[in-house]
Amino acid sequence: MKTWLVAVISAAMLIACGQQPSKTPATADTGGSRSGDFGPPQGEPVNAVLTSPPLVPPPTGRHAPAKVIVELEVREVEREIAEGVKYTFWTFGGTVPGSFIRVRQGDTVEFHLKNHPDSKMPHNIDLHGVTGPGGGAASSFTAPGHQTQFTFKALNQGIYVYHCATAPVGMHVANGMYGLILVEPPEGLPAVDHEFYVMQGDFYTVGKYREKGVQPFDMQKAIDENPTYVLFNGAETALTGPNSLKAKTGERIRMFVGNGGPNLVSSFHVIGEIFDKVQPEGGTHPQENVQTTLIPAGGAVIVEFHTEVPGNYILVDHSIFRAFNKGALAILEVAGDARPDIYSGKQADESYLSEKVGDLAPVAAAAEAKAAGKLTKEQQVAAGAVLFKGTCSVCHQDSGQGIPDVFPPLAKSDYLLKDPKHSIDVALNGLSGKVTVNGKTYNSVMPPMSQLNDDEIANILTYVLNSWGNDGGVISKEDVQKVRASTKRAEGAAH
Amino acid sequence: MKRRVILCWMMACAAATAFTATGSAPQRARVPGGTFATVLPPAAEQKTATVAAFDMDRTPVTNAQFAKFVAAHPAWRRDRVARVFADPGYLLHWAGPASPAAGTERQPVTRVSWFAADAYCAAQGARLPTWYEWERVGAASQTVADARTDPAWRQAILDWYAKPAGKTLPDVGQGAANFYGVRDIHGLVWEWVLDLGSMMVSADNREQGDPNTSKFCGSGALTLEQKDNYAMLMRIATLSSMQASYTSTSMGFRCVTDVGARP
Numbered sequence: 001m002k003t004w005l006v007a008v009i010s011a012a013m014l015i016a017c018g019q020q021p022s023k024t025p026a027t028a029d030t031g032g033s034r035s036g037d038f039g040p041p042q043g044e045p046v047n048a049v050l051t052s053p054p055l056v057p058p059p060t061g062r063h064a065p066a067k068v069i070v071e072l073e074v075r076e077v078e079r080e081i082a083e084g085v086k087y088t089f090w091t092f093g094g095t096v097p098g099s100f101i102r103v104r105q106g107d108t109v110e111f112h113l114k115n116h117p118d119s120k121m122p123h124n125i126d127l128h129g130v131t132g133p134g135g136g137a138a139s140s141f142t143a144p145g146h147q148t149q150f151t152f153k154a155l156n157q158g159i160y161v162y163h164c165a166t167a168p169v170g171m172h173v174a175n176g177m178y179g180l181i182l183v184e185p186p187e188g189l190p191a192v193d194h195e196f197y198v199m200q201g202d203f204y205t206v207g208k209y210r211e212k213g214v215q216p217f218d219m220q221k222a223i224d225e226n227p228t229y230v231l232f233n234g235a236e237t238a239l240t241g242p243n244s245l246k247a248k249t250g251e252r253i254r255m256f257v258g259n260g261g262p263n264l265v266s267s268f269h270v271i272g273e274i275f276d277k278v279q280p281e282g283g284t285h286p287q288e289n290v291q292t293t294l295i296p297a298g299g300a301v302i303v304e305f306h307t308e309v310p311g312n313y314i315l316v317d318h319s320i321f322r323a324f325n326k327g328a329l330a331i332l333e334v335a336g337d338a339r340p341d342i343y344s345g346k347q348a349d350e351s352y353l354s355e356k357v358g359d360l361a362p363v364a365a366a367a368e369a370k371a372a373g374k375l376t377k378e379q380q381v382a383a384g385a386v387l388f389k390g391t392c393s394v395c396h397q398d399s400g401q402g403i404p405d406v407f408p409p410l411a412k413s414d415y416l417l418k419d420p421k422h423s424i425d426v427a428l429n430g431l432s433g434k435v436t437v438n439g440k441t442y443n444s445v446m447p448p449m450s451q452l453n454d455d456e457i458a459n460i461l462t463y464v465l466n467s468w469g470n471d472g473g474v475i476s477k478e479d480v481q482k483v484r485a486s487t488k489r490a491e492g493a494a495h
Numbered sequence: 496m497k498r499r500v501i502l503c504w505m506m507a508c509a510a511a512t513a514f515t516a517t518g519s520a521p522q523r524a525r526v527p528g529g530t531f532a533t534v535l536p537p538a539a540e541q542k543t544a545t546v547a548a549f550d551m552d553r554t555p556v557t558n559a560q561f562a563k564f565v566a567a568h569p570a571w572r573r574d575r576v577a578r579v580f581a582d583p584g585y586l587l588h589w590a591g592p593a594s595p596a597a598g599t600e601r602q603p604v605t606r607v608s609w610f611a612a613d614a615y616c617a618a619q620g621a622r623l624p625t626w627y628e629w630e631r632v633g634a635a636s637q638t639v640a641d642a643r644t645d646p647a648w649r650q651a652i653l654d655w656y657a658k659p660a661g662k663t664l665p666d667v668g669q670g671a672a673n674f675y676g677v678r679d680i681h682g683l684v685w686e687w688v689l690d691l692g693s694m695m696v697s698a699d700n701r702e703q704g705d706p707n708t709s710k711f712c713g714s715g716a717l718t719l720e721q722k723d724n725y726a727m728l729m730r731i732a733t734l735s736s737m738q739a740s741y742t743s744t745s746m747g748f749r750c751v752t753d754v755g756a757r758p
Contacts (some may be wrong), residue, residue, distance in 0.1 A: 088657045117584060120656065120685075120745050121729065122736030143736040144743040145584050167732040168725045206650070216654045219725050220646065 030185075030284055033131055036155035038106035038186070041067035045110070050099035053233045054245055056195040056256060057102040059188050065106035072099060073114040074123045074142070074164075074177075081203060081229060082236040082327065084212040089234060090121065090164070090175040096234025097199035097260060098162070098179030105157040105186050110149065111136065117145035122166055127152075128298070129160035129181045137165035157185040159282040159300045161258050170262045174204055174222050176234050178260030180300055185284075192304065193251035198330060199258040200266045200295065200317060201234065202227035209326060225263040230322035232315060232330040239315070239330030247307055249336025254304045261297030267318040268295050268303075270332070272311070277304040292318050309343045310336040346451070362386050367455050370477060377462065377474055384463025387456050391449065392464075400468040406444055408437040411468035420465055420473045424483040427457050454480040523550035523752065524676035531631055531641060534727045544627040551624060551632055552749035554667035554678050555603040555686065556615060558595035564615050565593050571611055581608040584742040601666035603684045603747040609739035612687045612748040621750035623689035626734075628751060633681065633727070635674035643724055652726035655682045681726075684747035685733050692739070 045067040049057040060066075075094050081087040092098025103109055115123050122143050126135035130152045139150035163169075164177035180197065204222040205215035209229065221228065232239050239245060247253055259266045269292040278290045279302040287293075293301050315330040316323035323329050338345070366383035369375040389398065392410075396402050400411035410416055415437040416423055430448035434441055449457070454477045461475040526549055533544040565571050565586075572593050573586040584606050590596040595604075607615075609623075616622050624632075636642030643649070670679045680686075737746065 117744055120658075120733075122733055141736055143733075143738075143741050144745065145582075146741065166736075167728050171725055171729075216650070216657045219649065219653055 030157065033155035036105050036157070037153060038065040041065050041108045045069050047071075048101055048103065048109075050093060050101060051197070052093065052095045052099060053097055053197045053199065054239060056100050056182075056197050060102060060104045060107075060184055061188070062104050062107075063186075065108065066104070067108045067110060068103050069110045069112070070101055071112045071114065072101075072125070073116060074119060075116045076119050076121065078214070080235055080237075081205070081215070081231070082210050085205070085207075085210060086214040087203065087205060088175065088214075088217075090123065090172060090177050092125070092162070092164075092177060092179050096176035096178075096201065097197070097258065098177070100179065100197045100256070101162075101181040102184065103154050103181070104184045104188075105154055107154050107183075108151060109154055110151045111140065112147055112149050113140045113142050114147040115142040115144050119144040121172075123164050123172065123177065124148075124166050125162055126165040127160060127162040127181055129154055129156065129158070129162070129183050131155050134165065135162075141166065154183045157183045158284065159183075159256050159258070159279070159302055161260065161298050161300055163260060163298065170222055171217060171219070173260060173262040174202070174217060176201060176203075176260070178258070180256055180258045182256060189254070191252075192254040194245075194247050194253050196245050196253070196255045196332075198232050198239065198255055198315065199234075199260055199300075200230065200232055200264075200268070200328065201260040202262065202264045203229040203231060205229070222262065227264065227322075227326060230264060230317055230326040230328040232328060236327040236329075241331075244312075244331040244333045246333050246335070249307050249310050249334055249339070251307050251334075252304065253307060253332070254302060256300065256302055257295060258300035259295040259297050263297060264317075264319075264322070265297055266295040266328075267292050268301065269293075269316050269318040270303075270305070271314040271316060272309075273305050273307075273313050275303045275305050278302070307334045307336070309339050310334050360386060363456070363459070366459055370455055377466070380459045380462040380474065381466050382463075383456075384459035384461070385467075387452070387460045388463055391452065392460065395446070400464065400470075402437075405440070405442070408435060408440075408442045410464050410470075412470060413437050416464070417470060420461070420475065421479065421483075423461050423464070424457065424475060424480050425487065427452070427461065428480075428484055429487055450484070454484065522552060524553050525550050525754070526628070526632055526675050526677075529631070531634065533627060533630055534643075534724060535626065535630070535731065544630070546625070546627050546631055548754040549624070549628055549751045550754060551628070551675070551677055551751045552621075553672075553676060555684055555747045555749045556612075557601050557667055558589070558604045559600035561604040561607065561615060562593060562595055562600075564618055568614065568618060569593070571614060576611070578740075580610040580740055582740050582742055584744075585611070586742075588744070599664075601668075602664045603667050603679070605664070605684055605744055605747050606742040607687075607746070607748065608742050609687050609691055609737070613689075615748075616750035619750055621752045623687055623748060624751040625690050626688045629680075629686065629688050630727070632673070632675055632677050633730070635677075635680075637671050637673055640674050643727065649724065649726045652681045656726075656729055684745050685730065685743070687746065687748040688734065691734060691737065 042064045043066060048068050048070045051057050072092050074092060076088060076090050077094060078086055078088045089096050113125055122141060124137045124140040124142060126137040128135060130136050132152055136150055136152065140148050142148045160181050160183065162179050162181050164172035166172050178199065178201065180199065204218045205228045206218045207215045237243060257268055275290040275293065277286045277288055278293045279286050280293060282300040282302065293303065295301050311334060313332040313334060315332065317328040362382040363386055366375060366379045369379050395407040396410050400409060402409035408415065415435060426446065427449045430446045432445040434443045457480045458475045458477045464470065465473040528546055528548040530543050530545040532542055536542045537544060569575055573589065574592040576585055585608060586606050588606055613623055634641045634643050636645060636648050664683065668678050670682055672678050673680060
């Protein structure tokens with residue numbers, strides 16, 4: 001109560017002194033469009049800097065309303081939506097999402113929409129940041145090989161989606177015709193170290209997820225709201241691998257995250273981070289300390305966070321099957337020194353006995369025998385059998401036959417038996433990517449098993465080499481030591 | 496019900512005509528008159544359109560055919576055409592002002608304005624088809640007069656829409672003949688229609704529920720029917736984006752004549 005009174009008094013003093021608060025207090029009303037007209041544009045017209053995702057144009061750095069000229073070209077392009085899968089995207093500026101546009105509140109924007117002569121379709125643009133019927137749609141309806149012009153004043157600050165609104169609207173949006181326009185508040189946004197542009201969209205192809213070849217748009221799936229792909233920035237690999245977003249520890253990150261739809265709402269989440277600040281729905285007043293933020297189709301948010309711990313941070317739609325089965329994954333790689341005071345990494349991984357694991361006595365017996373220098377192959381196999389059941393059989397199965405097309409067999413595996421020592425490396429460091437086993441190709445991920453000690457790995461592998469018809473061989477603790485010493489221990493080994 | 500019976504009877508006639516016509520393969524195919532459900536109703540209360548019998552070019556007009564016309568009517572050469580009748584893209588892809596590139600003679604002519612197409616048809620003693628005439632033929636598959644509810648038919652058309660333009664066009668006549676014996680009505684080029692100016696739908700199609708009547712010409716406020724029929728809606732959207740002087744790399748045309756008025 002007392003603090004409230006103080007706040008009221010100091011606010012009253014501010015007004016009494018005739019001072020303008022330099023920054024809008026979080027609870028104040030900005031006045032919306034009624035307060036967004038700062039008069040006619042001043043100075044020479046400015047050409048807007050447009051960027052392709054994930055880049056964001058630099059701050060406008062202006063302190064007076066300007067006339068800003070935006071030239072955006074529509075192109076219909078065929079490119080990869082996933083590895084080996086082609087799709088015809090309709091784009092604003094050649095990319096999905098379209099070019100990022102950045103203006104300042106009060107700017108007068110002269111908008112030129114150009115439809116490339118090779119386009120088959122007419123297109124237009126509806127900018128959610130426009131005050132006026134259709135958001136510019138009717139004024140920007142443009143035939144192939146033509147260009148149109150309209151002008152608007154950006155009265156409301158915020159982050160806004162733009163999209164094509166030509167019939168059939170859903171299909172134009174489903175083909176990637178959306179992007180973001182940022183209308184900076186008059187004082188600009190606080191400085192950060194990185195600004196990124198990410199936009200989610202759902203895609204509908206005739207073929208199944210990752211079915212190779214050229215995939216046409218499937219109208220019925222779109223009407224049924226049953227997407228084949230849910231993607232960040234229009235392709236499964238747009239923000240992964242070499243295309244990952246990159247930052248360092250100790251940096252401030254701002255992401256402008258939009259959702260083009262056409263159908264789905266996004267539960268946007270960054271695994272391993274908490275948003276220090278979110279401007280929900282792209283609005284002005286921030287929310288703090290948010291785990292997952294909802295982004296409506298045709299909406300956007302600004303999220304901000306600070307990086308502390310190095311590693312990969314995965315952006316997902318936390319409607320999680322979309323992330324793992326439809327492609328809604330992106331990666332932010334944060335480089336820097338480890339911060340064990342904040343996050344330790346794995347500190348322990350000890351046996352936890354469920355009913356699946358039998359008597360661990362053979363493991364102990366083998367370890368003792370090894371220490372005494374009296375270990376036999378039979379003891380190794382017995383210990384390995386117990387450990388295998390607890391660690392390996394989930395994927396490779398109790399009888400080593402694997403799971404067809406998913407996890408390769410160990411029983412009579414030509415891959416294993418042609419170089420048994422290589423299996424040490426696989427156990428310690430994991431294996432991902434394509435391998436051919438007994439004539440069949442497998443493409444999955446085995447995590448590193450480096451949490452197992454040298455005895456355990458030696459015993460498991462000896463068990464594997466002497467089971468299910470495999471023709472023998474022994475892996476010793478020393479063999480494992482040698483390999484472990486020569487390879488960097490994988491960080492944060494799974495299991 | 497009665498109307499459906501009549502329609503069926505007429506379809507049978509059409510099938511018979513198409514069948515007998517293929518032997519000698521005259522330039523145009525006979526399309527019988529009739530009434531059908533249209534995606535562009537002529538009035539709020541009237542969901543059907545009626546057309547009289549007409550004869551339609553079996554294939555779109557080719558570069559070679561158009562070159563012959565330009566030779567006879569040099570005012571339509573790209574270096575002489577009045578800008579008000581054709582935009583700067585007019586015949587821009589041709590090798591010379593009056594000659595298409597070698598090897599493209601049998602491809603459909605594109606980058607022609609509505610005015611040029613209209614003049615070409617007039618020179619043949621013909622005219623452009625109206626939207627309803629085009630729609631009647633465009634609704635047919637190879638086997639039925641109205642395939643618009645057939646998902647496979649719709650998808651086949653959408654597949655063509657998904658292919659970017661700008662690549663070399665195939666020659667005309669390679670598509671299968673449809674119910675009326677007309678080829679390439681889908682899958683090759685967009686086609687001009689005679690009443691282009693009266694079929695302007697709102698540029699922002701989300702306004703259809705509450706149309707701003709000032710944006711509509713001709714017969715008043717139009718409401719698109721069959722909103723799930725993207726195959727047809729996209730053609731209408733494309734036509735409505737074009738003005739009569741516009742040209743595009745995927746816009747061609749064909750001509751029709753009224754029955755009894757053939758030259």
